[in-house]
Amino acid sequence: MHQLLQQIFSGLAAGAVYASLALALVMIYRATDLVNFAQGEMAMFSTYIAWTLVNAELPFWAAFVITLAVSFVGGMLIERIVIRPVENAPILTMVVVTIGLLLIFNATAGWLYSYTLQEFPSPFPDRTLFGALMTTRDVGVIAVTLVMLVALFCFFRFTATGLAMRAAAQNPESARLCGVRVGRMLALGWGFAAAIGAVAGIMVAPVLFLDPNMMSGVLLYAFTGALLGGITSPVGAVVGGLIVGVTENLVGTYLIASQLKLTVALILIIIVLVFRPNGLFGTALVRRV
Amino acid sequence: MTAILELRAVKAFYGQSEVLHGIDLAVEEAGMTVLLGANGAGKTTTLRAICGMVRTEGEIRFGERRLERCTTEQIAGFGVAHVPEGRGTFTGLTVEENLRIGGYTAGRPDEKMRLMYGYFPILAQRRRQQAGALSGGEQQMLAIARALMMSPRLLVLDEPSFGLAPRVVEAIFTIVEQIKREQRVSVLLVEQNASLALEMADRAYLLETGYVVTSGTAKVLADDPQIRRSYLGY
Numbered sequence: 001m002h003q004l005l006q007q008i009f010s011g012l013a014a015g016a017v018y019a020s021l022a023l024a025l026v027m028i029y030r031a032t033d034l035v036n037f038a039q040g041e042m043a044m045f046s047t048y049i050a051w052t053l054v055n056a057e058l059p060f061w062a063a064f065v066i067t068l069a070v071s072f073v074g075g076m077l078i079e080r081i082v083i084r085p086v087e088n089a090p091i092l093t094m095v096v097v098t099i100g101l102l103l104i105f106n107a108t109a110g111w112l113y114s115y116t117l118q119e120f121p122s123p124f125p126d127r128t129l130f131g132a133l134m135t136t137r138d139v140g141v142i143a144v145t146l147v148m149l150v151a152l153f154c155f156f157r158f159t160a161t162g163l164a165m166r167a168a169a170q171n172p173e174s175a176r177l178c179g180v181r182v183g184r185m186l187a188l189g190w191g192f193a194a195a196i197g198a199v200a201g202i203m204v205a206p207v208l209f210l211d212p213n214m215m216s217g218v219l220l221y222a223f224t225g226a227l228l229g230g231i232t233s234p235v236g237a238v239v240g241g242l243i244v245g246v247t248e249n250l251v252g253t254y255l256i257a258s259q260l261k262l263t264v265a266l267i268l269i270i271i272v273l274v275f276r277p278n279g280l281f282g283t284a285l286v287r288r289v
Numbered sequence: 290m291t292a293i294l295e296l297r298a299v300k301a302f303y304g305q306s307e308v309l310h311g312i313d314l315a316v317e318e319a320g321m322t323v324l325l326g327a328n329g330a331g332k333t334t335t336l337r338a339i340c341g342m343v344r345t346e347g348e349i350r351f352g353e354r355r356l357e358r359c360t361t362e363q364i365a366g367f368g369v370a371h372v373p374e375g376r377g378t379f380t381g382l383t384v385e386e387n388l389r390i391g392g393y394t395a396g397r398p399d400e401k402m403r404l405m406y407g408y409f410p411i412l413a414q415r416r417r418q419q420a421g422a423l424s425g426g427e428q429q430m431l432a433i434a435r436a437l438m439m440s441p442r443l444l445v446l447d448e449p450s451f452g453l454a455p456r457v458v459e460a461i462f463t464i465v466e467q468i469k470r471e472q473r474v475s476v477l478l479v480e481q482n483a484s485l486a487l488e489m490a491d492r493a494y495l496l497e498t499g500y501v502v503t504s505g506t507a508k509v510l511a512d513d514p515q516i517r518r519s520y521l522g523y
Contacts, residue, residue: 160389160393163382163386163389163390163393164390164393166379166381166382166386167379167382167386167390170379170380170381170382171377171378171379171380173342173373173377174373174377174378174379175379175390176342176360176361176362176365177340177361177365177370177371177373177377178365178390178391178393178394178435178439179362179365179366179393179394179395179439180362180390180393180394181362182362
């Protein structure tokens with residue numbers, strides 16, 4: 001029983017990271033109908049920025065905040081420079097563009113920082129709580145994710161800009177007619193997604209160690225989480241990410257070798273697509289033909 | 290009377306094909322102009338041309354401003370509130386959030402929202418509901434209220450009666466007329482219900498396949514035998 005609770009809890013901590021990245025995916029999907037395959041590599045690159053700052057003797061949380069700000073601006077620039085020109089292109093074109101971004105970020109990180117594993121400092125002391133039921137690191141990761149989610153919720157729910165972003169994502173033409181600058185809202189969305197991804201990267205790096213391929217597995221789990229929650233639902237992304245984290249951890253502990261854990265994500269994807277393609281919270285896409 | 294909106298030799302294009310072939314049109318300050326015509330005549334395209342949603346040639350003047358080179362967002366900011374075909378409802382947002390989006394650029398949203406709830410009490414009752422759950426008539430009221438939240442100088446309505454019961458249509462038009470009077474907003478209206486539209490409007494234009502074929506005061510057009518036969522049915 002003790003081990004089960006332990007595993008559930010560390011699954012939640014992993015799930016919090018997947019949930020963040022899934023949320024970033026959903027934000028971009030809602031705004032542009034596009035799955036951003038570069039989301040994981042963008043997060044990885046942000047983590048390298050944080051690592052550089054920490055190595056330059058900056059306090060961890062200062063590096064954290066600066067990295068978020070840089071990632072936010074970087075995300076907006078990517079939208080402006082790379083995505084905007086292909087905005088009205090067929091969906092496959094846009095998918096290829098994001099895969100191109102993935103390769104560019106991966107190669108650039110490898111070129112700048114090399115492909116060797118780097119140790120990334122954890123901001124949380126490594127201690128166990130409640131009779132080794134959970135570690136302070138797990139609690140820290142979950143707490144950071146929760147704070148971020150609440151902040152995002154308040155932004156989208158209570159500010160005029162947040163409302164305008166939701167309106168622009170939902171009905172761009174009508175939003176334009178109301179004077180909302182839809183292009184700027186899309187750029188903001190990319191900025192937010194990049195910053196959320198940065199949080200995920202920084203939280204997961206102490207466990208996985210930092211290297212340019214760090215996020216490939218995480219991105220797959222995040223996809224699964226987003227899909228499980230229903231790719232259009234932010235709440236679904238968070239719930240889906242947590243479910244994936246716990247499932248993966250439990251199955252890896254009790255059923256199969258932990259090297260096979262990634263298979264769990266793939267099986268979950270197939271199950272969701274076959275039995276419930278709209279996910280837990282997603283809305284069915286109905287198109288009139 | 291001075292015109293608040295004036296179109297001169299306006300052409301509009303979808304891709305390479307020209308769909309408006311040089312339209313002249315005016316809306317008087319605090320007046321109501323109606324565009325009539327069959328499906329495909331170019332009524333909606335004319336409205337979209339005004340708001341910079343299609344490629345155009347020619348001159349579009351709004352007050353002192355020229356609109357041809359402006360983006361849709363800018364034109365909205367100048368005070369042109371366009372209720373598009375299909376009402377443009379943000380179905381996933383609440384009624385109140387829909388209204389707030391309307392007030393996004395103009396400011397003072399709370400004060401204006403109270404005014405709108407006065408004109409449309411049903412919206413006040415449904416303020417916390419998802420806009421997608423409203424009936425067609427309620428959504429049309431919401432769309433008009435959302436447009437008025439922009440404190441517009443010109444209200445552009447694309448077939449507000451579409452798909453609604455006659456009684457609902459009449460209620461909506463009564464309120465539109467009242468608002469036009471009280472808020473001194475000019476109205477450009479596209480409407481299939483020609484008899485109702487001609488009753489309310491002061492100017493009318495008849496479009497056919499991208500040309501203005503007849504125009505004049507609403508009174509004159511209502512008495513035109515050809516229009517009577519084709520659009521009024523008597």
